[in-house]
Amino acid sequence: MSEASTAEKMNFQTEVKQLLHLMIHSLYSNREIFLRELISNASDACDKLRFEALDKAELFEGDGELRIRVDYDESAATVTVSDNGIGMSRDEVITNLGTIAKSGTREFFSQLTGDQKKDANLIGQFGVGFYSAFIVADKVSVNTRRAGLAADQGVRWTCSMGEDAAGEYTIESIDKAGRGTEITLHLREDARDLVNGWQLRQLIRKYSDHIIQPILMKKEAWDEEAKAQVKGDEDETVNQANALWTRPRNEITDEEYKAFYKHVGHDFAEPLAWVHAKVEGRHEYTQLLYVPENAPFDLWDRNARHGIKLYVKRVFIMDDAEKLLPTYLRFVRGVVDSADLPLNVSREILQESKDIDTIRAGCTKKVLGMLEDMATNAAEKYATFWQAFGNVLKEGVGEDFANKDKIAGLLRFASTEADTPDQTVSLADYIGRMKAGQEKIYFVTAESFNAAKNSPHLEVFRKKGIEVLLLSDRVDEWVIGYLNEFDGKPLQSVAKGGLDLGGLEDEEEKKAAEQMADEFKALVERFKTSLGERVKDVRVTNRLTDSPACLVTDDQDMGMNLARILKAAGQSAPESKPILEINPEHPVVRRLADEQTHFDDWATVLYDQALLAEGGTLDDPATFVKQVNGLMLAMQH
Ligand SMILES: Nc1ncnc2c1ncn2[C@@H]1O[C@H](COP(=O)(O)OP(=O)(O)OP(=O)(O)O)[C@@H](O)[C@H]1O
Numbered sequence: 027m028s029e030a031s032t033a034e035k036m037n038f039q040t041e042v043k044q045l046l047h048l049m050i051h052s053l054y055s056n057r058e059i060f061l062r063e064l065i066s067n068a069s070d071a072c073d074k075l076r077f078e079a080l081d082k083a084e085l086f087e088g089d090g091e092l093r094i095r096v097d098y099d100e101s102a103a104t105v106t107v108s109d110n111g112i113g114m115s116r117d118e119v120i121t122n123l124g125t126i127a128k129s130g131t132r133e134f135f136s137q138l139t140g141d142q143k144k145d146a147n148l149i150g151q152f153g154v155g156f157y158s159a160f161i162v163a164d165k166v167s168v169n170t171r172r173a174g175l176a177a178d179q180g181v182r183w184t185c186s187m188g189e190d191a192a193g194e195y196t197i198e199s200i201d202k203a204g205r206g207t208e209i210t211l212h213l214r215e216d217a218r219d220l221v222n223g224w225q226l227r228q229l230i231r232k233y234s235d236h237i238i239q240p241i242l243m244k245k246e247a248w249d250e251e252a253k254a255q256v257k258g259d260e261d262e263t264v265n266q267a268n269a270l271w272t273r274p275r276n277e278i279t280d281e282e283y284k285a286f287y288k289h290v291g292h293d294f295a296e297p298l299a300w301v302h303a304k305v306e307g308r309h310e311y312t313q314l315l316y317v318p319e320n321a322p323f324d325l326w327d328r329n330a331r332h333g334i335k336l337y338v339k340r341v342f343i344m345d346d347a348e349k350l351l352p353t354y355l356r357f358v359r360g361v362v363d364s365a366d367l368p369l370n371v372s373r374e375i376l377q378e379s380k381d382i383d384t385i386r387a388g389c390t391k392k393v394l395g396m397l398e399d400m401a402t403n404a405a406e407k408y409a410t411f412w413q414a415f416g417n418v419l420k421e422g423v424g425e426d427f428a429n430k431d432k433i434a435g436l437l438r439f440a441s442t443e444a445d446t447p448d449q450t451v452s453l454a455d456y457i458g459r460m461k462a463g464q465e466k467i468y469f470v471t472a473e474s475f476n477a478a479k480n481s482p483h484l485e486v487f488r489k490k491g492i493e494v495l496l497l498s499d500r501v502d503e504w505v506i507g508y509l510n511e512f513d514g515k516p517l518q519s520v521a522k523g524g525l526d527l528g529g530l531e532d533e534e535e536k537k538a539a540e541q542m543a544d545e546f547k548a549l550v551e552r553f554k555t556s557l558g559e560r561v562k563d564v565r566v567t568n569r570l571t572d573s574p575a576c577l578v579t580d581d582q583d584m585g586m587n588l589a590r591i592l593k594a595a596g597q598s599a600p601e602s603k604p605i606l607e608i609n610p611e612h613p614v615v616r617r618l619a620d621e622q623t624h625f626d627d628w629a630t631v632l633y634d635q636a637l638l639a640e641g642g643t644l645d646d647p648a649t650f651v652k653q654v655n656g657l658m659l660a661m662q663h
Contacts, residue, residue, distance in 0.1 A: 033184075033198040039125040042157070043193055044135060045149075049160045050187075052146045057217060059294070060158040061096070061226070062233035064107040064209055066289045067156060068094045069237045071111025071207060073342035075173050078112065080341070080369050085173040087205055094241045096230065096264070098221045105221060108208035109239075113172040116181045119197060123156060123168065123183055130323030150294025151320050156209075162220060163211035164188065171202040223255055227264050236270040236286040238340075269340050271314040271361050275302050287316045290335060291359035295319050298411055299404075300360070301396040309384050315360035315393055317400075321414040322357075333359035334389075336376075338367045349376045351389050354422035354433075357415045358393055387428075394432050401436060401452075412438050412449060420501045424508040434512050437505070439495040440475060442484065447475040451495065453512040459493055463530050466518040469495035471502055471587045477641040482573035483520040489571050490530060494520055503588040521640065523581035525569045539568045542610045549619055553606065556629040560603065567607035574612040575636045577604040586642060606633055624660055627653045 038046070053059075072092035079085040089110060097106045114122060121127070134152045138145050159166045164187055171180040180202030185195035213220060220226065223246050230241050240263040249256040270278060270286045287297040297316040304312045315334075333356070336347040340363060350362050366381055376382050397419075401408040412419075422433040438449040441456065456467055468487060472478035478496040487494050497506065509517055543566045553564040562580065570576060579585055583602035592599040608615050618628055634650045637643075644650050 033196045035194050035196050036120065036124060037194050038192075041126045041131055041135065042124065045126065045157055046160055046187070046192065048138070048145060048149055049154070049157055052142045052149060053154065053158065053161045056146065056150075056294075057161045058220075058229055059154065059233070060162050060211070061105075061107070061229045062288065063155055063158040065094055065096075065230070065234045065237055065241060066292075068107060068109035068111060068207065069239055069289070071109050071113070072239050073111075075110075075112040075205075077342055077344070078173070082174070085205075087173065089204075092239050094237065094239050096226055096241060096243050098223065098226060100221050103213045103218050103221055104210050105213065105226065106208060106210045108206065110204060110206040111173075113175075113206045114170045114181065115172045115175060115179070116197065116199070118172065119168070119170060119181050119183050124195065128153070128323075134323045147295075147320075152323055153292045154294065155292070159209065159211050160185075160187065162213055162217035164214050165212035167210045167212075168207060169200060169202055169210075170207040171205050173205040175205075177201050177203050223257070230264045233285055233288070235265045236282055236289065237265055238267065238269050240267040241265045269337075269363070271302065271312050271363060272340065278302075286314075287359065290361055291316055291318055291333060293318055293320075293359070297359075298407055299396055299400055301392050303392060305388055309381055309388075310365035311385055311388070312363045313360065313385075313389055313392060315358050315362075315389060315396070317393070317396065317411060317415075318357060318359060319410060319414065333357070335361050336367075336371075337361060337363040338369050338371065339363070339365060341369060343367075343369075343371060344373070347376070349379075349382050350386055351393070352386070352422065352426055354418055354420075354425050355390065355393055357418055358389075362389065390426070390429060394429060394436070397436050398432070409438075409450065416449060417499055417501050420499070420505045423505045430508070431512075434509055439469075439497060440478075441496055442479070442488065442494045445479060447498075456493060456495065457513055457515055460515075461490075461492055461530060464492060465515065467495070467512060467515050468492065468518055468520050469497055469506065470520045471497045471506065471585060473587065473590070473641045474498050480639075481521070481641075482570055482576040482636070482639050483578070485571040485573065486525065486527075486569045487520065490527075492527075492530065500591055503585070503591055507588075519585060520569075521576075521578050521587075522583075522585060523578070524565075525567060535568070539566075542566050542568070546608070546610050546615075546619075549615075550608070552625060553608065553629050556626045557606065557633055560633065561606045562603040563605045565605065565607055566610050569607060570609035570612070573609060573636075573639065574614045575606060575608045575632045577633075577636045577640055577642075578607055579604055586640060590642065604637075606636060608632070624657060627657055631657060 072094070075085060076092060092110060094107070094109045098104065130152070134148065137148055166185055168183040169180060171177070178199070178201050180200040182198050182200045183195055185192055223243065227243065234241060242261045243264050244257040245260045245262045246255040246257050270282060283300055284296050287293065287300065291297065296319065298319045300314065300316040302314045334347045334350040335345055336343045336350060347362070351358055362385060364381070364385065367379070397411070400411060416438060419433065419436060423430055426433065434453060437453065439451045440447050440449050441451045443451060443459065453467065470478050470481050470483055472481060475496060475498045478498045484494055506517065511517060546566045550564050550566060554561070557564065567576070577586065579602060584599055586604060589599040589602070618625065621628055631650065631653050634644055
């Protein structure tokens with residue numbers, strides 16, 4: 027007997043143990059999803075075989091009719107889901123059923139709270155998959171053989187668990203005549219009601235009707251003698267078994283669209299919106315694209331799995347077809363079915379394909395159109411979308427030149443209008459509220475919402491009632507870098523350049539400002555001498571009402587917030603010095619005109635304060651503290 031034929035015990039990866047524990051303890055109220063998940067995997071396995079067999083027909087082993095079967099045995103209390111798809115080799119079983127290799131795994135486990143309801147949602151977002159079998163079963167065995175391997179290369183995987191999650195499974199070699207996978211669930215005491223033909227049919231129709239392969243069950247008939255439904259020998263197909271996206275839109279119910287989403291999106295929750303269209307013309311393709319409600323755990327991994335499945339004439343070609351949508355739309359899930367691409371299309375061919383460029387442009391347009399529609403007609407939904415994916419969509423402003431204006435129109439910001447962190451203001455809303463004479467869209471960027479909201483640069487804007495957008499997401503600096511204007515109105519940082527309020531300032535204010543500049547010329551010079559190399563310039567400003575001073579950067583220099591972000595990310599930022607602006611109306615500034623002994627300390631403290639107020643950190647905080655204390659003592663004398 028070969029070594030592998032004896033059962034071998036193996037340990038689960040720690041994360042699997044944790045996941046199994048969660049399955050049992052948090053998902054029981056959603057127990058029926060196990061069937062949907064196993065059928066979904068069986069369907070994927072059939073898709074994979076069909077694709078691999080395109081240039082290796084022998085993998086079909088003379089049986090090209092792909093199908094899924096659901097069966098049950100009342101006396102043994104088992105439910106079995108089997109398929110004649112691709113199957114798994116021994117190594118594949120160990121990797122696929124003993125480990126989790128998803129990006130976002132660590133993030134997922136770190137967010138679990140122990141609260142069953144919250145955790146159930148998180149598990150849903152993470153993807154339950156095969157392990158959901160353990161919601162209803164205390165023993166699961168998998169018999170599988172990879173297509174193309176000999177019958178004696180079959181593998182059996184078994185795992186039993188009691189009250190608590192098991193730490194190990196066994197694996198052994200078996201003979202398996204037919205290729206594919208057969209999963210048998212030994213149901214827990216409290217799930218035995220599922221061993222019932224009617225129940226199983228109900229579940230299949232509810233959750234798996236759209237599965238492209240037929241799902242077969244044995245036909246049943248009423249047996250008068252036994253007073254029960256009895257299984258016969260004949261098969262029947264329980265689901266519709268056609269490609270949902272090929273059916274006309276008006277014949278598909280919302281429920282069907284939603285159920286299909288859960289299969290393609292590997293999601294637990296319902297989609298937020300979808301778009302289904304057949305494009306005809308030079309390239310013919312069908313697209314069925316969904317926007318999820320929740321962000322997946324790997325959203326921030328720009329290399330994470332993409333959610334579009336590519337089909338060619340209804341034959342599955344590949345998952346994760348990253349060329350079909352730009353990176354900033356990586357949250358979209360769905361299917362694209364092309365009528366023109368060759369069936370043997372590979373990832374390499376896709377890289378070069380003009381057809382793919384057309385499909386990609388078409389899909390991008392459709393998704394952006396769907397978002398515009400949601401923003402206009404379903405504001406609450408759009409707010410949910412924005413919270414989950416707004417920061418990803420923002421990347422598009424810099425990435426997708428052709429659609430920049432469209433994407434800009436979809437952006438939402440916090441602003442001084444509501445003064446809350448909620449990002450609800452569109453650029454169009456802002457323009458609609460602009461004051462008479464206002465020519466620019468004003469914004470401030472900072473590391474946090476509070477730093478933005480309390481920025482001294484906003485003082486004059488608040489006094490005049492001019493709205494300012496409050497940007498505090500890291501990606502905002504990047505967005506602003508690419509977005510110079512919207513609808514003909516330039517975007518202007520309130521912390522850059524001289525304060526030019528254009529038509530918002532009247533003649534009198536301008537004159538008063540000039541007068542102040544004259545009056546404080548000498549003081550400004552003393553600041554310059556005192557601060558020396560630390561500043562590019564010192565000037566009087568009418569930007570401030572409550573603060574004595576603030577720092578700004580020159581129009582063409584890099585903003586200080588961006589410079590800090592780059593530095594924190596270990597990138598080099600060009601050295602640019604700030605300009606110190608002083609508020610001539612402020613009592614501290616006024617009294618400095620007569621200050622002799624401590625002028626240098628005052629100048630440094632005002633500079634450091636201005637730096638702190640706009641979110642910077644001090645190079646030498648101890649000296650700052652000493653100087654402030656020294657000045658406080660000096661004021662007592
Ligand atoms: N019936 C099957 N036939 C062949 N391989 C299978 C089958 N069921 C599961 N697998 C393999 O096991 C892997 C893990 O399955 P699992 O359901 O846990 O995760 P998944 O389907 O990859 O992702 P998700 O958790 O998002 O559903 C699959 O990716 C697949 O390779």
